[in-house]
Amino acid sequence: MNPFQLKDGVLHAEEVALDQIAGEFSTPTYVYSRAALESAYTRFAAGFAGTDHLVCFAVKSNPSLAVLNLFARLGAGFDIVSGGELARVLAAGGDPAKVVFSGVGKTEAEMEAALNAGIFCFNVESASELERLNEVAGRLGRVAPVSLRVNPNVDAKTHPYISTGLKNNKFGVAYEDAFSLYQRAASLPNVAVHGVDCHIGSQLTELSPFLDAFDRVLVLVDQLEADGIHIQHIDLGGGIGICYADETPPDFTEYAAAMRQKLGKRAVKLVFEPGRALVGNAGVLLTKVEYLKHTEAKNFAIVDAAMNDLMRPALYDAYHEVLAVRTATEQAAQVYEIVGPVCESGDFLAHDRELALQQGDLLAVMSAGAYGMSMSSNYNTRPRAAEIMVDGDKVHLIRQRETIEQLFALEKIVG
Ligand SMILES: Cc1ncc(COP(=O)(O)O)c(C=O)c1O
Ligand SMILES: N[C@@H](CCCC[NH3+])C(=O)O
Numbered sequence: 001m002n003p004f005q006l007k008d009g010v011l012h013a014e015e016v017a018l019d020q021i022a023g024e025f026s027t028p029t030y031v032y033s034r035a036a037l038e039s040a041y042t043r044f045a046a047g048f049a050g051t052d053h054l055v056c057f058a059v060k061s062n063p064s065l066a067v068l069n070l071f072a073r074l075g076a077g078f079d080i081v082s083g084g085e086l087a088r089v090l091a092a093g094g095d096p097a098k099v100v101f102s103g104v105g106k107t108e109a110e111m112e113a114a115l116n117a118g119i120f121c122f123n124v125e126s127a128s129e130l131e132r133l134n135e136v137a138g139r140l141g142r143v144a145p146v147s148l149r150v151n152p153n154v155d156a157k158t159h160p161y162i163s164t165g166l167k168n169n170k171f172g173v174a175y176e177d178a179f180s181l182y183q184r185a186a187s188l189p190n191v192a193v194h195g196v197d198c199h200i201g202s203q204l205t206e207l208s209p210f211l212d213a214f215d216r217v218l219v220l221v222d223q224l225e226a227d228g229i230h231i232q233h234i235d236l237g238g239g240i241g242i243c244y245a246d247e248t249p250p251d252f253t254e255y256a257a258a259m260r261q262k263l264g265k266r267a268v269k270l271v272f273e274p275g276r277a278l279v280g281n282a283g284v285l286l287t288k289v290e291y292l293k294h295t296e297a298k299n300f301a302i303v304d305a306a307m308n309d310l311m312r313p314a315l316y317d318a319y320h321e322v323l324a325v326r327t328a329t330e331q332a333a334q335v336y337e338i339v340g341p342v343c344e345s346g347d348f349l350a351h352d353r354e355l356a357l358q359q360g361d362l363l364a365v366m367s368a369g370a371y372g373m374s375m376s377s378n379y380n381t382r383p384r385a386a387e388i389m390v391d392g393d394k395v396h397l398i399r400q401r402e403t404i405e406q407l408f409a410l411e412k413i414v415g
């Protein structure tokens with residue numbers, strides 16, 4: 001579903017005109033559609049109805065308490081990568097028994113917090129992490145449920161910065177080493193082998209890398225079972241892409257059917273960690289054109305959102321569609337660079353967009369619900385944007401715009 005539609009020449013989020021939101025809450029502002037979030041989660045989970053499964057929303061993609069709470073109420077679990085994300089999940093009413101803990105650098109304090117909360121599983125990413133987890137759990141008199149994150153060494157066919165299942169990156173353990181590390185895990189008193197985990201990358205637009213990874217994981221599961229190491233769940237990570245421009249990622253039904261078919265009759269729970277696919281197209285970044293600037297080479301639309309608000313274009317040269325909130329009637333369309341006020345040449349939101357603009361116009365940067373606000377910063381002492389959730393004709397402020405004072409509240413001048 002696309003909750004962002006033009007009605008009478010004005011872009012709306014569900015039933016609410018985006019210029020009304022800008023008028024009330026100013027810009028830059030992230031706007032999410034509750035209906036789109038719900039629909040994405042429900043459609044994803046529906047594909048696995050009748051199969052033992054757990055959908056763990058990847059918190060890093062959109063850690064807003066309101067978003068987490070919505071998913072928790074729909075029955076979701078959560079994929080976390082830090083103690084901070086665990087605290088968020090708990091504050092949002094998430095069930096710790098549905099939490100998987102990924103990440104290559106878990107600290108002792110984070111392990112303790114997760115053990116005390118009683119999470120579903122630790123996705124262990126190295127031999128040294130396994131030993132540390134065993135020690136920490138022993139100290140607390142607990143047994144930590146573990147999966148090893150294995151690198152199936154398949155090409156995710158995505159941007160190199162967000163491909164994670166290959167041999168030469170920092171994530172997970174090499175496929176070839178996994179079996180012996182599982183034997184080691186099985187011998188340790190304070191960890192219990194529960195599953196096998198993999199996550200091969202993000203923004204995947206083809207099904208085949210998922211299936212190749214699953215095949216390799218199943219070979220390992222069979223080897224482990226033959227060795228007496230029982231696997232209760234397989235975690236296939238996240239990574240399903242969304243349409244930013246003209247991509248055609250696998251749809252949820254097709255993905256679920258393919259995964260279920262691969263699993264066959266095995267009595268193993270399937271765990272997933274989708275992030276972007278559940279939130280990416282449920283959000284936009286609303287921004288205002290501050291200035292139009294015409295140079296010999298280019299036309300610039302200088303807007304009030306910047307790389308600190310949405311980092312993806314600067315970081316990955318990522319494409320986000322940019323739409324005018326009100327369809328212009330007077331001025332002629334021109335090709336613009338859409339740039340922010342930050343003092344970096346890399347501070348752009350979009351290149352070469354044909355738009356009919358005037359100063360003061362509002363623009364919506366589309367597909368900004370994932371890795372938008374979550375990767376934002378205060379660079380150039382810019383307060384982070386407000387966040388709004390629209391529900392039908394209702395508008396909820398789910399995060400206030402930061403104030404300048406908050407940005408230096410923790411600092412002190414040394415006399
Ligand atoms: C371990 C892990 N799980 C899940 C995700 C979520 O990925 P995506 O947003 O592509 O679904 C990520 C991010 O790539 C990740 O690193
Ligand atoms: N942050 C990235 C995805 C990385 C996923 C993190 N595991 C993006 O915006 O696309």
